[in-house]
Amino acid sequence: MHTSTRSAVLVQGIYKTFKKSQALQGIDLEVRPGEVMALLGPNGAGKTTLVKVLTTLIKPDSGNAFVNGRHVVDEPEKVRSTIGMAGQYSTVDDMLTGFENLRLIAGLRGFGRRGARRVADELLERFRLTDAAGRTAATYSGGMRRRLDLAAALVGAPPLVLLDEPTTGLDPESRLDTWEAVGELVAGGTTILLTTQYLEEADRLADRITVIDRGKVVAEGTSDSLKATAGQRLVLYVAEDHEIDPATRAAARATGLVPAVDRRARRVEAAVTDGRAALARALAALADEGVEVLEIGLHRATLDDVFLGLTSRARREAA
Ligand SMILES: Nc1ncnc2c1ncn2[C@@H]1O[C@H](COP(=O)(O)OP(=O)(O)OP(=O)(O)O)[C@@H](O)[C@H]1O
Ligand SMILES: [Mg+2]
Missing domain, CATH: 3.30.70 (Alpha-Beta Plaits)
Structure with missing residues (x-):
């Protein structure tokens, strides 16, 4: 029951309690390399808490979690170096331009001056933000901002990307844009764990779906197998x-x-x-x-x- 090199994410009996709420009550989960796993659950189900555990932003009370074979509590730096993350709330700096945001992140991820510029340019192009590259993020629409967030998560081409509610609050067109971007990532072999409250999104993007509610897994399977159980x-x-x-x-x-x-x-x-x-x-x-x-x-x-x-x-x- 220790490290698994086979799983992109392996979660074993994770508990996390905040003062008033038992956010995670024994979560087990596995994401295989190359697959898209949707973590589906209503408000307060524990989705963000689990993503924070996996991205080493918070420590679980008990249980084990491995990301790309690394233990989230024992080897947090190693975990962080192998993942990209786009949070429920934008991490983009409003005062910086799209280009500056990405260059900054690339720098933090160990790219040199030139490498950082190149990575920023490539990602801006990939997410159709080249025209907006020189504008501050404050002037971006919600959809553009979300694309910039996604781009930021991809700096350094991490093998695993965690997306916490990537389309919540977006208009239908921006949502389609985001889905397309996710599709491209998948085609490139990236493993994705995304959280969502939208059934349609899970149905459309995910190879497998884990339904969580009140800190527990209540169902797991492909969209079709879940429909069959219902x-x-x-x-x-x-x-x-x-x-x-x-x-x-x-x-x-x-x-x-x-x-x-x-x-x-x-x-x-x-x-x-x-x-x-x-x-x-x-x-x-x-x-x-x-x-x-x-x-x-x-x-x-x-x-x-x-x-x-x-x-x-x-x-x-x-x-
Ligand atoms: N820092 C915190 N302090 C106290 N309670 C918290 C904290 N973070 C989360 N919680 C509580 O833990 C539970 C799970 O929250 P979490 O944010 O993980 O849910 P979620 O599934 O991401 O919900 P949403 O769909 O609204 O984003 C909730 O009851 C929440 O109020
Ligand atoms: Mg959340």
């Missing part, structure tokens, strides 16, 4: 507004979950794990409520269903 969705439509509430009650009884209701479409839906049996229970419950449905059926689960099902289950168990 089974299906029960979806029904009623004809009249007054039937929505009884139909919702029936769906809740049949699935054990709080259904999602679209009043305008008169649609009620909830995740189910035992498709046909749940459908049968729903039909019986609807008959009990005296509701005639317009349409009822089973649909393949989306990643949203997986996520909501998992995190709401964790909340129920905690309560």
Whole structure:
């Protein structure tokens, strides 16, 4: 159970408690070289805390974590020299230009004067910031800033890049830009651990997804395997507004979950794990409520269903 040269990231039983909150409660995680792992979780799940442990910004209370085979507590400098990091909050200096920001970071990473200029120029070009290179970062749009952040994480071409919520708060176009940049990194063989609250992002970018909630891993797998565990969705439509509430009650009884209701479409839906049996229970419950449905059926689960099902289950168990 010691160093692993095979894993880009290996996390074993990490705990971290802050004064009031148990941010990480025994996290296990592995990221293999060359893969994109998404750490998916709601606000406060512990994503940033884990990223900070892995980037040696904070020490865990217990457990072990290895990054590129190096122990995060015993060999922090070695860990830092093999990773790139873009945080949830921009680390870019507003007063410096895009070029100066990157040159500074390259200098800190051991590049000489010339090397630092070259690295800065290359990255500016790669992230379509050459035209803005001479402007201070304060004048950048959110998307440009995020690209600069990403560029900063790539100085020195680290084999592993950690991105904490790389697209939170971005408009759709900038989000696509960022996804594209991540795609290029992956194509170049970089291993990526990214955190996100967006299902779509995890679905689109990640080879594997680890869902965390309240400091614990609640699921792990590919997007497809997670969808398969969530089974299906029960979806029904009623004809009249007054039937929505009884139909919702029936769906809740049949699935054990709080259904999602679209009043305008008169649609009620909830995740189910035992498709046909749940459908049968729903039909019986609807008959009990005296509701005639317009349409009822089973649909393949989306990643949203997986996520909501998992995190709401964790909340129920905690309560
Ligand atoms: N420095 C700190 N001091 C005290 N509590 C903290 C600190 N950092 C994090 N926490 C707490 O630890 C828990 C996990 O926080 P963390 O920032 O890791 O969550 P997150 O998954 O990154 O959330 P978000 O999606 O909002 O960024 C939260 O309850 C948070 O309030
Ligand atoms: Mg965070």
